[in-house]
Amino acid sequence: MKDTYRFQVNLSGMINILANHLYSNPRVYLRELLQNAVDAVTARNELEEGYQGQITVELSGMGSTATMTMEDNGIGLNEEEVHQFLAMIGQSSKRGGEDFISRETSFIGRFGIGLLSCFMVSDEIVMITQSAKGGPALEWRGQPDGTYTIRKLENALSPGTKVYLRCKPGSEIYFGEQNLAKWLYDYGALLPYPISLHSGSSSRKINGTRPVWIAYPELARDRKEEVLHLGEQLLGERFHDFIPLHTASGRTGGIAYILPQAVNLNAKKTHRVYLKHMLVSEKAENILPDWAFFVKCIVWTDELQPTASREHFYENEKLEEVREELGEAIRSELMRMADYDQSRLRQIIGQHALSIKALAVEDENFYRMIYRWLPFESTFGRKELGELLKERSTIFYTLTLDEYRQITHVAAAQFMLVVNGGYIYDSELLALLPQICPEAESKRLQPEDISFSFTDITADERRQYYENTRTADAALQRFRCQIQLKRFKPSELPALYTLSKESADLRSLEAAKEVSTDALSSVLNSLGSSFQAAAYSTLYFNLDNPVVARVFSGDPAMLPAAVEMLYVNALMMGHYPMSRQELAVLNEGIIRFIEWGYAAGNTQDGGNGQ
Amino acid sequence: MNLDFEELMEEAYDLPRGKAQIAVLEQAIRAADTAGDLEAGFEARSELVESAIFSGYPMKAIVAFSWQLGQYDKNNDLFDNYQLLWSYKWILDKVACFPDIPREQIDNLLDDMKKRYAELGYSERTYCFYKAVLLMQYGELEEAGRYLDQFQSLDRDEMSDCEACEQNRLIDYEVLLGRDERTLRVAEPILSGQMSCGEVPHVTLSTVLMPLYRLGRQEEADKLQRKSYRLVKGNNDFLLQIGENIRYLALTDPFRGLELFEKHLSQALDHENPWDQMMFSAYASTLFSRLKQETVAFQVKLPASFPHPEFASDVVRLEQHFLQEALATADRLDRRNGNSYYGSLIQSL
Structure with missing residues (x-):
């Protein structure tokens, strides 16, 4: 014969795990209590339509002698329910055998497990409860070692539940009056019935009347001050603008407050989400699409499933749907602004360009509506795209910040409009531009393209400088650099070193090869062979520059050394780290020119002396 | 060290992984190299390698890593080796994607990693795993299977990939063999959400679309396709997964x-x-x-x-x-x- 046994769980160990690992902060005991109270009221409401709930919190004593009670006038529990809900962990408070997390009910709490969180702040939990369905009133006492007692009280009470907690040493702050008031407000601000807090002779209402726009977010537009005020109270920040949110089903709504300051792309998102009127998360990250990082939201919903700690939501299809719809609400409001309220939109873009660009990259229609106001950095300054398009119908842009830096100086001197595409989203947006705005053209500008705006040298000059140009070119051959002789502004600039993204990549590959291990150096060698062809850099010499004019007309013997020095000089001007070979050129060059300088000086001295 | 470098690094830390962050890190590297500051150059390259690997710039990662490993060998008292050796795996995962790199060179790298791991007391498990990964990339599936068996028989250690990532490769293997039902069985812990990490299920979902489709489970596949696309569309690293989405659609x-x-x-x-x-x-x-x-x-x-x-x-x-x-x-x-x-x-x- 076979015996079946059950696993035994050590409850005090379990409580420890819950207290220390499941919840992020002991103050959630308050949320759990409140949630139980809300569930009790909800259940009673099902029994008696229109029943008016009420939750009363009382605080007596101070510091380590503080005691707190929370009382609701909900459905209460009878003895069977007490055993079932308070003693069986992993069981939902309300009927059915399904997994307690995945089931959708009108209740949010899981009575037993929630109550256990009170052991984080109290060494004993006492509960007095009277079921609305009759039976005697009960007194339940739970201990953190996992034992409890039940006593039947002699007199019947009015239905409801009252929980008593006594402050455990070290938990004083969780019983402070100000803290309780604040946290109760945080968790319960949107509850549709009153919570009150009494302490000694003082008594206060925690939550005001529930604003009508909670049920109908569209109405928020006409109550601007009220909405901004709630934002300030709940999110602790003074906002100036907001967008009402709602989903088609009406089961999720909210307010997206527009942040008054620019935010970092990586900033933690701290949206506040209320599930069935109760605060579930103060740092819900996944409730809005990624691009919407310029708003902070209060969202209320009754259709999402919280995770076990009830501080986040399960990433499931429902959440995805809700996220899309909330994102759509923000997006369509912005689109509406593009038609009817451009100054408001421009203010938002001015503050949150990055966020708006993130959306524009994802969404062509949106981009089409708002592209005019997106700011870009260009050789004409930081301007809106619409302004830039008034100047030129073709927008040149670089792929990287590096490429932009190489040519900005020269391009500006030639009055060429070039946009820096090195910032996040910018080159993608510019590449897309012709698709959303047919009158506009956009072209990637490689650094060497800038030379199209240079003045070519004349046929005579070409003949005159032919030999020296070849010599100079040969001198830089070993650096994979070719030279071009041109005339360009500004004339103070002797030479312009240009390196496309491709050759910049090869350059750093070569540098890494110099220092790497044998195994990796050979790998880099193989990799480098694939882009040899495209990988020449170009050094443009400016014949308008007096030094360059002199170098190319002077002594051919000095030419290679002078060209090499101008080459390393151009590298330094462009902040390029130099390879060993290039450093050697610099060192030898300095010595050589010092020698030449003195030699020339001596000749002169000698001449003067005679 | 110089202000330029510090400022650039701060800017980089504020950016999400990807092109823009890489551009700033490359500038920081140039600043460090120009100043001849090895430690700064190493730090910036560590960030670059990670950012580049996870945002689809394997070439940049290989180049930066090569510099790091070379400098580490010359001055190994200056640098911490754990992160460096950890990123060796990322490099091995990518080198075979470049047809210009001969097989001998790839195998040399794998042996070099094996030797370095052994010297520091890490188990052969990671070597076996990446040997299998490479064999899968070469299309030598039978041999890959032997190494996968061997890898699973060894104990995990600090150099092991996370369980979700390992499971994902086991799925890839079933996909390569065309065993649809087994693919789904092996994928179960990931599809049910029990296993996940920064890259999983992103890289997983699109691989099960065709198996589901062939088994006549299009409704499930449709759902997963939408989820997959949402996860992969914003990151340059997931081009393959975008392709798999297109294949299914x-x-x-x-x-x-x-x-x-x-x-x-x-x-x-x-x-x-x-x-x-x-x-x-x-x-x-x-x-x-x-x-x-x-x-x-x-x-x-x-x-x-x-x-x-x-x-x-x-x-x-x-x-x-x-x-x-x-x-x-x-x-x-x-x-x-x-x-x-x-x-x-x-x-x-």
């Missing part, structure tokens, strides 16, 4: 597939990973092969970087073009690998 919703293709073609065209590009092209050609059966007048949106704007209205030529592109890379890979694996794979799609 080619069969179930080809005009949606075309939308994805149009949206991601420019990403594919200037992608750094030739293997991912090859697969994207191959999947794109299956899309056009399906679309050519339609009678509508096509006007496919092609980015300026696409060399044949005149193909926009001609899906037959687009099909041919992408097939040729894919086969060209497949041919180079096959010659490197010494078999005809990728050529046949692509023809069989």
